[in-house]
Amino acid sequence: MANASNDISGYLLFAAAVTAALTGAAAAQPPDSYAADLGRVYGGYQRMLAMKDACDMAVPAARAANDKAFAMWQTQHRALIQELQRRVQAMILAASTDKEDYVRNVGKYEGAILLERKEYRDTLLGLGKDELRDQCQRMPETLKGSSADLAQVYAAELASIRKRK
Numbered sequence: 001m002a003n004a005s006n007d008i009s010g011y012l013l014f015a016a017a018v019t020a021a022l023t024g025a026a027a028a029q030p031p032d033s034y035a036a037d038l039g040r041v042y043g044g045y046q047r048m049l050a051m052k053d054a055c056d057m058a059v060p061a062a063r064a065a066n067d068k069a070f071a072m073w074q075t076q077h078r079a080l081i082q083e084l085q086r087r088v089q090a091m092i093l094a095a096s097t098d099k100e101d102y103v104r105n106v107g108k109y110e111g112a113i114l115l116e117r118k119e120y121r122d123t124l125l126g127l128g129k130d131e132l133r134d135q136c137q138r139m140p141e142t143l144k145g146s147s148a149d150l151a152q153v154y155a156a157e158l159a160s161i162r163k164r165k
Helices: 004-023 034-058 060-076 078-094 099-125 129-137 139-144 155-161
Strands: none
Touching (some): 034 060, 034 078, 034 099, 034 129, 034 139, 034 155, 060 078, 060 129, 060 139, 078 099, 099 129, 129 139
16 A cells, blocks of 8 residues: 555554554564564554545545445455454453453553554655555555455464464
8 A cells, every 4th residue: 555665664663553552561572472463463454444544534536436445345354353353352351350450451452552543544644645645546456455465464473363262
């Protein structure tokens, strides 16, 4: 969706932030830990949501085509997205001491993830007008491509996290 250097650096920052939010720790996680792997995959999903939000705001003329393409993409990835959401909830539960703590932690961690997604969206909105418009107009085709296939892009991370039930 973005050029290679913006795509990679933005993604790495976003994935690190999601990982930190998921683990509830500011300290870096080992790169091969369950939390880091889950953070990378879930961060990829959140990044797709941020791109959709940015395009909706910046290029309203592309919204109808992007809505249709994004709905198809979400349908194709529904099982994986649900799995990721269950795993995130399980991590939050594991980090909680009781039901009240769990409720607080859900708000805390999901709020942190939403904040990071908003910040990434705002970064995208800060791109040059022409660059963002081009990315948004290409979104339907991008969502059909291998770079938007979460299971393919994150195959190693998914294999790792799926070792843990």
